Each structure stands twice: as C-alpha cells, then as structure tokens.
Amino acid sequence: MSAHFDVYLSSEPAALQRLLGVVRRRGFTVTALSALHDEQRHAYHVDLCVDGARCPTVLQNHIANLADVRTVNVLGPLPRTTCA
Amino acid sequence: MNGAQLLIRCLERERVERVWGYPGGAIMPVYDALLDSPIRHYLTRHEQGAVFAAQGFARSTGAVGVCIATSGPGATNLITGIADAMMDSVPIVAITGQVPSTLLGTDAFQEVDVLGITMPIVKHSYLIANVDDIPTVVRDAFDRAHHGRPGPVVIDLPKDVALADTHALPIDGPSCERRPPPPDPKQLEAARGLLQRARRPVVYAGGGVAKAEAVEALRRFVHTAGLPTVHTLQGLGAVAGDNELFLGMLGMHGTQAANRAVHACDLLIGVGVRFDDRATGKLSAFAPEAAVLHMDIDPAELGKLRTPTVALRGDLTAALDALTSTPEIDSWRRQCLADKARFAFRYDAPFEAIYAPRLLRDLSAMADDETFICCDVGQHQMWVAQHYAFRHPRRHLTSGGLGSMGFGLPAAIGVQAALPAATVINVTGDGSIMMNIQELATIQRYALPVKILLLDNSALGMVRQWQELFFRNRESAVDLSDNPDFGEISRAFGIPARSISRADEVPDALHALLHTPGPMLLHARIDRAANVWPLVPPGADNTQMLDPQRQTYADHNRPAGAASRATPPREGVHP
Numbered sequence: 167m168s169a170h171f172d173v174y175l176s177s178e179p180a181a182l183q184r185l186l187g188v189v190r191r192r193g194f195t196v197t198a199l200s201a202l203h204d205e206q207r208h209a210y211h212v213d214l215c216v217d218g219a220r221c222p223t224v225l226q227n228h229i230a231n232l233a234d235v236r237t238v239n240v241l242g243p244l245p246r247t248t249c250a
Numbered sequence: 251m252n253g254a255q256l257l258i259r260c261l262e263r264e265r266v267e268r269v270w271g272y273p274g275g276a277i278m279p280v281y282d283a284l285l286d287s288p289i290r291h292y293l294t295r296h297e298q299g300a301v302f303a304a305q306g307f308a309r310s311t312g313a314v315g316v317c318i319a320t321s322g323p324g325a326t327n328l329i330t331g332i333a334d335a336m337m338d339s340v341p342i343v344a345i346t347g348q349v350p351s352t353l354l355g356t357d358a359f360q361e362v363d364v365l366g367i368t369m370p371i372v373k374h375s376y377l378i379a380n381v382d383d384i385p386t387v388v389r390d391a392f393d394r395a396h397h398g399r400p401g402p403v404v405i406d407l408p409k410d411v412a413l414a415d416t417h418a419l420p421i422d423g424p425s426c427e428r429r430p431p432p433p434d435p436k437q438l439e440a441a442r443g444l445l446q447r448a449r450r451p452v453v454y455a456g457g458g459v460a461k462a463e464a465v466e467a468l469r470r471f472v473h474t475a476g477l478p479t480v481h482t483l484q485g486l487g488a489v490a491g492d493n494e495l496f497l498g499m500l501g502m503h504g505t506q507a508a509n510r511a512v513h514a515c516d517l518l519i520g521v522g523v524r525f526d527d528r529a530t531g532k533l534s535a536f537a538p539e540a541a542v543l544h545m546d547i548d549p550a551e552l553g554k555l556r557t558p559t560v561a562l563r564g565d566l567t568a569a570l571d572a573l574t575s576t577p578e579i580d581s582w583r584r585q586c587l588a589d590k591a592r593f594a595f596r597y598d599a600p601f602e603a604i605y606a607p608r609l610l611r612d613l614s615a616m617a618d619d620e621t622f623i624c625c626d627v628g629q630h631q632m633w634v635a636q637h638y639a640f641r642h643p644r645r646h647l648t649s650g651g652l653g654s655m656g657f658g659l660p661a662a663i664g665v666q667a668a669l670p671a672a673t674v675i676n677v678t679g680d681g682s683i684m685m686n687i688q689e690l691a692t693i694q695r696y697a698l699p700v701k702i703l704l705l706d707n708s709a710l711g712m713v714r715q716w717q718e719l720f721f722r723n724r725e726s727a728v729d730l731s732d733n734p735d736f737g738e739i740s741r742a743f744g745i746p747a748r749s750i751s752r753a754d755e756v757p758d759a760l761h762a763l764l765h766t767p768g769p770m771l772l773h774a775r776i777d778r779a780a781n782v783w784p785l786v787p788p789g790a791d792n793t794q795m796l797d798p799q800r801q802t803y804a805d806h807n808r809p810a811g812a813a814s815r816a817t818p819p820r821e822g823v824h825p
Contacts, residue, residue, distance in 0.1 A: 179365065179377055179379075180365055180366070180369065180375070180377075183366070183369060184369060187369055187370055191370055221553065221554075223553065224550060224553055224554050227549045227550035227552075227554075228550045230549070230550075231548070231549075231550050233373070233374040233394060
C-alpha cells in the first residue's frame with residue numbers, strides 16, 4: 167500500500183540517508199521524493215511517497231524515532247489497514 | 251586543552267568511571283588524554299571484547315556503557331556488538347577514532363565510513379566536524395543512549411578534531427533524568443475495560459520491563475491480580491523464576507505451560523515486548539483468540555507485528571499501577587497451574603553422563619540470588635533460560651535479538667569490573683567460548699574473579715540439532731571433536747580449571763566453581779547428541795511443540811523408566 171509523508175529533518179550530516187535507510191529496511195520502496203534545504207529553519211523539507219506491503223503507520227513511527235526528524239505527517243488519509 | 255582532553259572531561263561529567271577499549275593510530279589523542287583522567291580504562295584483547303564488556307556493564311547496571319576503538323578495523327570490530335546492543339536495546343556509547351578530516355573520502359589508511367556503516371544499527375551517530383561541538387555531542391549521545399528506548403550511539407572523532415585546541419567546556423552536571431510520558435487516560439480506561447471483561451488473561455512480559463525500571467510494578471500487578479505470566483528470553487526474572495504464577499519462557503524453546511496459556515488466553519497483556527518471531531512462532535496463530543493490550547515505551551513497536559486492541563505508550567510503572575485489579579479468574583489460573591505441573595521439566599535422568607539441564611538447575615539452586623549469569627549463544631543458552639530460576643532480569647545477560655556467539659565472556663568481564671564483589675558466571679559452549687577466548691587475558695590482567703562454566707559437547711550443538719531435525723541429520727560443519735584442551739588453555743592464562751564428565755562429579759565441581767576465590771573455568775563434557783526440548787519448529791505455531799521427553803526419551807536424557815529413543819524428524823521445514 168502507498169503512503170505520502172511530509173517530513174522536516176534537521177539538516178545534519180546523513181539525515182537524508184537515515185530517512186531513506188529506514189524506508190528501505192522497514193520494507194518500503196520510494197516512489198517519489200523531493201527534498202529542499204530550508205536554510206532559515208536549518209532543515210530539509212522532504213516530500214516522500216512510498217509503497218510497501220506493511221502498515222504505513224508503523225513506518226511513520228519508525229521515521230519519527232529518527233533523531234534528525236522534527237515532524238513527520240501523513241498527507242491525506244492513510245489507507246485503512248490491518249497490520250497484523 | 252585539545253579535543254581529546256575535552257572529550258574525556260565530558261565523559262567524566264557524564265559520571266563515566268570505566269571504559270573498555272583498544273588503542274590505535276587515529277584514537278591515540280584520546281588514549282593520551284585518558285592518562286590524566288580518573289576514568290579507568292580496561293584493555294581488552296579485541297574490540298569486540300570491549301563492546302560486549304561495555305554491554306555487560308550496561309545490561310547489569312542500567313547505566314550507559316562506553317567503549318573506545320580506533321578507526322578502520324578497530325571500528326569495524328565493534329560492529330557486531332553495536333548491532334547486538336541495538337537489537338536488545340542496550341545503552342552504550344561507542345567512541346571511534348577517525349582519519350583527519352582532510353583525508354575523509356580519500357581511502358586513507360584505516361579509513362572507513364563509520365557513520366555510514368553503523369547507520370542501520372544505532373539509535374544515532376555523530377561525525378564531529380568542529381572541536382567546539384564535542385560537549386553538545388557527548389551530552390546528546392548519553393541522553394539518547396539512555397532515555398526512551400535505550401540503544402547504542404556512535405561518536406566518530408577525526409584525529410585533527412581530537413588534536414585541535416579549544417576553549418569549550420563540558421556541559422555542567424550530568425544529564426537530567428526524564429520520566430517517560432504517562433499513559434493516555436482514555437487508553438487506560440479502555441485497558442481497564444479489557445481487564446474487567448477478560449476471563450483468561452495472560453501477562454507476556456519482556457526486556458522492556460527492567461529497562462523501564464518497572465520490575466516491582468509488574469510484580470505488584472501480577473501478584474495482586476493473580477495473573478498467569480510468561481516471559482520472553484530478555485524478560486526472565488521480571489517475575490521471579492520460582493513464583494507460582496510464572497509459567498516459564500514462551501516461544502520456540504518455551505515451556506508447554508507458557509505456550510498453551512498464551513494460545514488459549516482471551517487477553518494477552520504485553521509489557522515491554524516486541525512480538526519477536528522466536529516468541530510468537532507463526533504470528534497469525536499466536537494467541538489467536540486474544541484481545542491484545544500492548545504496553546511499551548516505543549511507539550514503533552505498537553502495532554508493528556500485531557495490532558493491539560488497546561495500546562499504552564509510555565511509563566510502564568504508571569500504567570501497571572493504574573491497571574492493578576483483582577479479576578475473577580480462579581478457574582483459568584487453576585488450569586494454567588495444572589499445565590505447569592503436568593508439563594514440568596524432569597531431571598531424573600539415571601545415567602552417568604552429565605545432563606546439562608540438571609546441572610543448570612543445580613547451579614540455580616546453589617548460587618545466591620545476586621549471581622549474574624552471562625550466557626553465550628546456542629543450546630546452553632536455551633537450557634539456562636529453561637532451567638535457571640532468575641530472580642531479576644538484570645542478573646541474566648544474554649544476546650537475544652542478534653544471538654551473538656562470543657557475547658558471554660566479555661559481558662561477564664563488564665559486569666565483574668563494575669561489581670567486583672558479585673558472583674559472575676559465564677555459561678558458555680565449546681563453540682561460543684572460542685569466539686572471544688582471548689579475553690581470558692583480560693580476566694587475568696585485571697584479576698577479575700569471573701567464573702566460566704563451559705558445557706562442551708564437541709559440536710556446534712544448536713546447529714547440529716537443527717540439522718538432525720530439519721535437514722535429515724546431514725551434519726555439515728558442526729563437528730568440534732578436535733577442540734583444544736580447554737583446561738590447558740585456561741591455565742596458560744593463569745586461570746585454574748577443572749574438567750568433569752560424570753554426573754556424580756557435578757555437585758562438588760559446582761561448589762568449587764562458586765566458592766574458589768578468583769576466576770575459574772569448569773569444563774563439563776556433555777553428550778554430543780543432547781537436544782533442547784521442547785522445540786517449536788520454524789514456521790509452526792506455538793502449540794505444535796516437539797517434545798519427545800513427554801513420550802519417549804533419547805538415551806542421553808531419558809529419565810528412569812522411560813522408553814527408548816524417538817526423535818521427530820520433520821523434512822522440508824527451514825529456518
């Protein structure tokens with residue numbers, strides 16, 4: 167199932183790699199990605215679309231656990247899903 | 251002051267008293283600074299020994315363990331231990347030297363991308379670019395390692411940064427303790443409703459209980475409600491092993507009573523657990539009739555593998571205390587306890603050979619409650635989990651998630667260094683001990699009274715068992731019949747050793763192990779054919795346990811009066 171995330175990351179070294187690493191390790195593939203550096207906020211603003219067989223809500227929680235992540239929001243309703 | 255000296259001052263501010271490590275080129279400024287610090291450095295004989303020792307310290311005390319290595323191979327030798335700490339949520343800070351900043355990315359001597367290599371196996375990692383950032387990075391690293399769900403943090407320090415002059419100062423005072431958030435009141439109310447309606451509840455408690463300092467709260471919760479309780483490998487001891495309500499470990503090598511209770515329950519109360527595959531077996535058939543109340547500090551665990559009926563994130567103590575009740579479950583409790591009695595382990599093997607489960611049961615009875623058991627990985631690890639009655643989870647150190655052979659001996663070193671008066675026993679196998687046997691030199695050098703109980707079956711026993719059961723008994727690369735003389739090895743390191751091979755030698759040998767001052771190795775030869783029972787085959791659900799001890803017994807573990815050998819081979823089942 168697909169999911170669309172809006173992520174703000176501190177612009178620390180390897181922040182983007184960490185984000186993409188979590189997406190891959192947790193079983194999702196990136197279907198669309200754009201990242202802009204916001205100098206004023208010292209952050210990357212990432213628009214991220216993913217696809218995978220697992221529950222996107224769990225991926226959202228894993229992304230939120232990254233130290234560099236300030237916010238992670240779902241754009242639009244996530245598909246209804248059972249994660250079991 | 252240079253960066254390395256500042257780093258050490260920062261460690262002192264974090265109340266670090268001991269570190270484990272191995273020097274080398276890029277980390278030399280840090281080793282120079284250590285000479286002027288009260289921090290005690292323990293030189294291990296391999297970086298993997300250092301990281302597992304730091305883990306031993308952290309797992310036994312709950313404080314952050316620290317290890318140090320140089321760049322390149324020094325750093326890569328830490329990798330297994332860092333991954334191990336990530337899997338089992340152990341708070342460590344690993345400090346690695348790095349080539350000078352100007353050489354980064356040039357394939358310099360002993361350069362490796364530590365930040366990149368460790369990214370999937372750390373809670374967070376830092377490559378320090380500016381010497382003045384050191385205080386902030388160290389504070390942040392310790393904070394992250396310790397708070398929330400604990401885990402490993404890596405600090406990679408280029409040599410030029412370590413040598414750069416600075417006027418920066420450590421951040422004053424140690425990191426503040428932060429309580430996890432209280433559970434959501436609405437979710438608590440929903441959880442109370444589940445408990446009130448439940449007629450067959452079971453507590454499924456894991457390593458998160460001790461990490462949340464919630465052992466006493468769990469015991470109050472279980473005792474007040476009279477709840478049948480099962481533990482994961484990491485949870486063992488949260489409810490004491492000799493508590494009537496404790497049904498044993500669940501899962502692949504769990505007890506029949508534990509797995510049957512979980513399968514039949516109508517409410518599964520998961521406390522600090524992650525529904526690991528070794529615990530659940532076939533996930534779709536795990537606790538199939540149960541509503542699930544899942545309590546954990548990590549929101550990413552809630553619903554990761556099993557959708558909870560109610561999820562409680564945050565402070566386990568607060569949640570457990572708020573949920574303590576007295577449900578009417580007498581009939582269910584009696585059923586669980588009857589299963590516990592019916593399927594209890596038997597130790598009445600009448601043979602001359604040493605029966606490892608009985609030896610470990612005897613050790614459990616002879617050792618005091620404060621004894622630390624540091625396991626390696628394999629059959630002996632599962633026998634310890636099954637037959638040693640732990641009284642607190644921090645007394646049981648075992649590599650559960652990653653399953654790292656070689657963990658036990660250096661972990662015992664870490665515990666013993668922190669707690670010199672404690673009895674610390676490394677229970678190991680003839681495969682595992684060879685993974686880090688060089689650390690006998692560390693025991694000898696620092697006069698650590700670590701005890702080593704080596705169960706030697708001249709094979710990689712767990713792999714051999716699986717080959718026997720699931721690969722038509724085609725043994726491949728498991729024979730260790732050419733093992734060295736472990737007693738001679740031990741004595742070569744200045745550590746006394748004793749070897750036994752008969753059951754009647756066990757009591758005296760265990761007494762000697764526990765009461766001989768200083769370190770000692772007890773080498774116990776056991777039957778090569780011994781298997782760990784029960785066993786849930788891979789891919790099966792937890793009710794499909796292979797347990798030939800219930801019907802017939804293999805020669806090596808047949809109790810008096812039992813019939814002859816019968817192993818239950820299953821073909822076409824793979825891990």
